Amino acid sequence: MVKKQSGKKEAQGSLFGEAAASDPQAAQDSDAAYADRPASATAHEVEDKALRKGDGDLRVIRHPVEFAALVPVTWRISMLSRKLWLFMISYSLAGKGTATDYGVTWRVALSTLKRDAGFDSNDYDLLRSSIQELQKTLVEWSNPARDKKGEIKPWTSTQLLGSASFVIDATGRHCVEWSIPQELAMQIREHKQYYEASLQIATRISRHSTLALHSLVGRYKTSPGGLTMRKPWREWIPILTGESEDAAKHAKLLAGVRKGKLPPESGVEDKYSEYRYFNRDVVSKMVAEYNSVQDEVWVEALATKKSGSRAISDLQFKITPREDFKPAAKPAFNALTSQALDAMMELGLLKKFSLQLIEEHTPELCIQIAEQVGRRIKDGTQGAVKNPQGLYVTELNKASELLKKPKEEPQRPVKQLSVDEALDETLKDFQADLIASSKASWPGHPKEVQDDYVKRFELESLSSAPPAIQTAYKKSGLKSPMLAARFFPWLAKVEAGERWSPTMGELLAFERNRQHAKKK
Template identity: 25%
Template sequence: MAKANEAIAIRPKRGRLTLLSRRIYNALLYHSQRQGVDEPVYQLPLSELIGDARFNSNNTELLKAHLRDMQATTIEWSTSGPALRRWVSTQLLGTVTIEEQGRGRPCMVTWRYPDEIKERLVKPHQYTRVLLEISGQMRSYSAAVLYEIGARYLTSPGRLSMREDVLWWAAVLTGRSDIKEVDYRFLKRDVISKALAEIDALCEDFSIELIEHKRGRKIEEIQFRVVPKVQQRLGDISSADRNVFDLELVGRLIALGIKQEEAQDLYAITDEGQIRATLDHVEQRLRNAAMPELKSPAAYFKDALKKGYAGLKALPPTAGAAAAPGAPAPATPAQPAAAPALSEGERMRRILELWENARMVQARALYAEMPEADQAQVRARFEADRLDLLAAPIARAWRREGPASRIAASSFHKWLAQDTWPQEPNEKALLAFALERGVTGM
C-alpha cells in the first residue's frame, strides 16, 4: 500500500484513534488505491475487510463503532508549495454504508473520503510503502505508528524523523486528541520504550532509536532515528526469544472476559511477568471459596494489575487453611462494581475469540510434537499453499528461519490450525468449548 506521508503521523484534533481503527483505515486505503482515484465511492465484501484488518471477529457492531470513531476524528492536513500554503481540517473518513444483501449474497461495505483529501490519499505524490501484513502484527497503537514512520524514513538520507515537541508526539503515538499536558517520564516509560521494543522484536528490516532534545534540563522535543538491521544478527537469537507473542497468555486474559483486541493491546504494553503473576493471583482468588464471588474477574484483574498487587501481597488463605493467630488480614483490591451483563451475541463473540486463540496454541503444540519428517512435509505444504501470498519480508523470514521466525510464525500457525481443523465451530460446539473451559459466565 502506498500511504501518503501526511497520513502516517496523524494527530487527531477531535476524537481518538485505536489500533484496530488504524488497521481498518489502512485496509480501506489499500483497496481504494486498487480500485482507483476516479471511483466516486469504494466497495468491498465485509468479510474481506475483516480479514485484511486482522479483525478476528464477525461482530459487526464492534466494527461499526470503530468506523464511527474514524468519522468523528478530525484531522488537520497542511500542504505547502513555492506560492501556496493550504490548511485543511476534515474528517478521517466520509460516509460509510454496510449493506446486507440477503441470503447467499455477501454483506458489502461502501465508503468514501472527504473530497478535499481524497486524491492525496488514493493517489499520493509522496508516499511510503506500508506492508499490511507487518503493520497488522504490531500489538500496540504506538508501535504501529512508529513502524510506519520507520518505513518512511528508512530510505531518507539522514534516516531521521520529524523533530517535534513532546505534546505533539504524545497525541500522535496514542491517537488521542484530549492530551493537554504530558509528563515525559511516563510517556517514555509507558508508550515510547515499549513501542521501540515491540518494533525491535517484530520488524526484521529496521529498529528505531529515540533522540531527546533538551532545553536546559528539560526534554522539550524528540525525534527518532531509523537503523537498518543487519539480517545476519537474527541467527544469533534463540527460538524462545523470537516467539515473543505468547498465545496461551493472551488466551488466559480472554478467559477472564477481556476482549481479544484489548487483551492483545494489554499484552503489548505490559511486562509479561507482571501479567502472568497477576493472572495467577486472580485465578487463585477465583478458586478461593472463602472469599466473596467475583462479579467481574476482568475488572478485578485490571485493578490488581494497575496496583501491582500480585507482586506485593499474598491472598488470604484458601478454605480449610487457618491464618496465623493475631495476623492482620491482608488487603485485597477493591471489589469492582458489577459489569453490565453481556448480550448473547457479545458473549458468543468472546467465546469464539478464545476458541480461535486456543486452536492456534494447539496447532503450535501439534507441530512441535511431530517427527522431523512430518514437520518437513507440513512446511512444504504451507510453502506450496501460502508462500507466494505472503509479503516479501515475511516470505524471506520464512525461508531463512521457518516457524522460528518472529513475523512468519503467526502466519504459519494460523494456516496450520485452519488446515488441521477446517470446520468452523457452530454455536453448540462453542458452548461445549466454553463449558469445558468454564468461561460461559464471561
C-alpha cells in the same frame, strides 16, 4: 468506591439481520458462501485479493506522505479504527472508485476486510463503532510542497472517513461501503510523494502507537540520516496515541462523573504531565514492539534537552537498517561516579537505579553510605543483613534528609476531609487490611493451592507487567520485593472477591471496628 448493583448485559444485535444475531457462525458461513458472487454496481468493488501478492502475503502499499503523521484534532482513534482505516485507504489506493452524485465510493466484501485486517470476530457493533470513530475524528496535516498550480497548503483539516454503510447486496453477500472526504481523495489521486507501508507487518502489531510508528518508519527510513522530524515531545502525544485533547478531557470528565466528582479541566497533557510518564507508557513499549515484529530496521527514540535545562523538550526517532545498526556508545563517567557506581553494584543494586541515586544524592554521599553499609554487613556483633539493597537506600535517604537545611514552616490547620475523600481513605485502608491478611495467611496454604495461585498470577497479571518485573520474577520469583508488592494485592483481590469493592455498610462497619480497637 461503593459497590453498585448491575443489571444483566443485553445481547448484542447484528447489523446484518436476525439470522446473524442468533447464529454468528451462520453469518461467517454466509460470507464464505457468497465470496465469489459478483457485487452490485452501486460502488467500485475491491477485488478479493487486491492487497495480496501471488504467494498470498499482504503487499506493500504506497501511501501519500501526508498520511504518515496524522494529528487527531477531535475525538480519538482506537487501535482497531486505525487498522481499519489503513486497510480501507489501501483498498481505495488499489482501485479508482465509483463516481456518484454523492462522491467517490468503494466497496469491499466483509469477509475480505475481516481476513485482511485480522478481525476474527462477528461483533458487528464493534466494527460499526470503530468506523464511526473515523467519521467523528478530524485530522490535520501540512504540506510544504507546491501543487500543480504553484500553491502551498500549510494547513489542511478533514475527517478520516466520509459516509459508510453496511450493505447486503443483491446476491446476499455482506459488504462494507464507504466514501473518502474530498481532501483525502485528492491526495489519493494526485500525490507525488509517497511512502511504502507493509500491510503484512501491520497485522502483527498490537498497539496503536506502534501502528503510528510503522507509518513514520515507512516515510523516513530512506531520508538522510534516517531521522524523523523533531517536535516538542507533547506534540507527539496525539500522533502516537490517537487521542486528541478533546477526547482526553471528555474521558477525564466522564471518570469524574462516575465517581460523583467534577475534576478541573485537563486533558492529554495532564495524563502525561512529564516526559518520563509518556516514555514509560507509550514510547518505550512502542519502540520495543516495533523492533520485535520486523527485522528490516532498528528504531531508537532520541529525546533532547534544551541548553541549561534538565527537562526533556523535544523528541524524534532514528531509523537504521539492521545491518548498519550499532548500539549507542555508553556514557563516560568521571572517576568519582565510577567509584560510586562500583560500590553500589557490589551491594547488589541495579546499574540504572544506582545512576539515578547518584544523580539525586551526589557521588560523594553514595560512596560514604556504601562504605557504611559495607562495614555493617561485615560486623559480626550484629545480626546478618538480609536486604543490603534496602538498607542502603534507607541509610542514603536518612543521610540526605540530615544534610538538608531545616525549614521552619508555620503550622497549618488540619484539612477537613469531604465525604467522598473520607470514603476513599477508608476504602484504601479496608483494602490494605485485606492485603495484609492475605500476606499473613499465604505461608499456611498447601503447596498445591499456592502453585495454583501462582499460575493464575502469571496468566492474569504478570503477562502484562513491564519487562523489568518479568525479569525480576524469572530471577527471584516471589522473593523479590518488587514482585511481592504486585502479587499480594492481586491475591487479596482474588480471595476477597466481591468484598474487594465493599458496600457502604461494610465500610462503616470496618471504620467502627477500627475506632473501637483504637480506644482499647
